[in-house]
Amino acid sequence: MFSKSNLFCLGALLVLVAVTYQYRSEIGQLIQRSPSTPSKQPRRPTTSMPGETKLPTSFYNPPFDPDNPPEELRSPSGRRLFTKNELAAHGPNGPLKPILLAVMGLVYDVDKAPENYGPEGGYKFFAGKDGSRAYVTGEFNGEGLTDDLEGLSPLEIGEIEGWTQFYEKQYTFVGKLIGRYYNEDGSKTKEWHEVQALLSQKEALEAERRELEKRFPGCNSRWNKKEGGYVFCSEKSGGVHRDWVGFPRRYFAPGSSSWRCCCVHERDLDNPHVKLYPDCDPSATGCKTDPEKLRKLKS
Structure with a gap:
């Protein structure tokens, strides 16, 4: 038989066990109701890192109404800027004069030569657009008349640059085309710099070609x-x-x-x-x- 003192100790022990169990149960419920602990792994940034340039997926080219043209676009230096839709309105059959065309983003007034760029002209397909690539490929159709020079050699791009020099001498330079080579503020795009890097190789290649022709x-x-x-x-x-x-x-x-x-x-x-x-x-x-x-x- 247990003595009274032993029974008292046993009862106290049972009470302690019950209290401990209840305490642990309540703590567990609190943990379940609390927000989950944040992950220690850093999140992937959603914006560009410092120094990176996020390239635009499209360029500024709003609809253009020749009957109600907007205010002329100009760069901070005052240089005239054209959108592609506005340039198209200056095509051989366009509603606006003078007739304009672009080569590598540079816009020229060719209105003095309607026999070449007018509605019946032999080169009318160049008017109202930048068809730079066609100057060396001879593809004067819709897809060939593009300002995209990807895949052309430095010497071929050099030939196109030669056409800008021709237009500079024979016609009037009037501005820049917003798009592949010039931004909305008239600054040069990444692609302009890439083309210039290829052109920098042209001189060395031409020197090599001249040397081979002598040899x-x-x-x-x-x-x-x-x-x-x-x-x-x-x-x-x-x-x-x-x-x-x-x-x-x-x-x-x-x-x-x-x-x-x-x-x-x-x-x-x-x-x-x-x-x-x-x-x-x-x-x-x-x-x-x-x-x-x-x-x-x-x-």
Whole structure:
């Protein structure tokens, strides 16, 4: 039998256990009702980081009503700015005069040459838009008449830049086109800088090409129905005056499958970019050519 003192201790112990259980239950309920603890992992930023430029998905080109034109757009320096819709209104059949066109974002007044850019002009497809790419591709249709120069070589872009110099001399520069090359405030876009970076390579490439033309000058050629084709070298062939004649060969530019006729100095006859004409004596300064055989050659 338990003594009274033992029974008292046992009762106190049971009360303590019950209180502890109730306390833990209430704490658990509080934890369940409380907000979840924030994650310690940093959130992905939703805005551009410092120094980044978020490129716009479109450029400023609101609808243009030629009957109620808005106030002229100008850059902070006062330079006239055109939207694409406004430029289109200055096309060959547009409601506004003068006739305008753009090359690489530069806008020119070509109204003095309606025979070229007017409704019946041979180059009317250039008016009212920036069709820069077509100046080197010759694609004068809807898709070809674009200001997108992606994929063109520095030399090809250099040819287009040459057209801006032509228009600068022959016609009147009137402003800039908002879009691929100029922002709404007239400042230069990222793509303008990319094109200029390609143009900076043009000089080096042209110098390399001139050096190759001196080293491998073009050959003379003639053709008649009776004798067929004939290529030959002289001390002036290719427009390069020199103290050697050379041997006619087919020159393949690095990475190219097309070739041109050139005259090769004897020291360069082993150059991997030059190949002999079919059925031609390697030591001859002139060779008969068979167009059919040349057409069948792959290299």
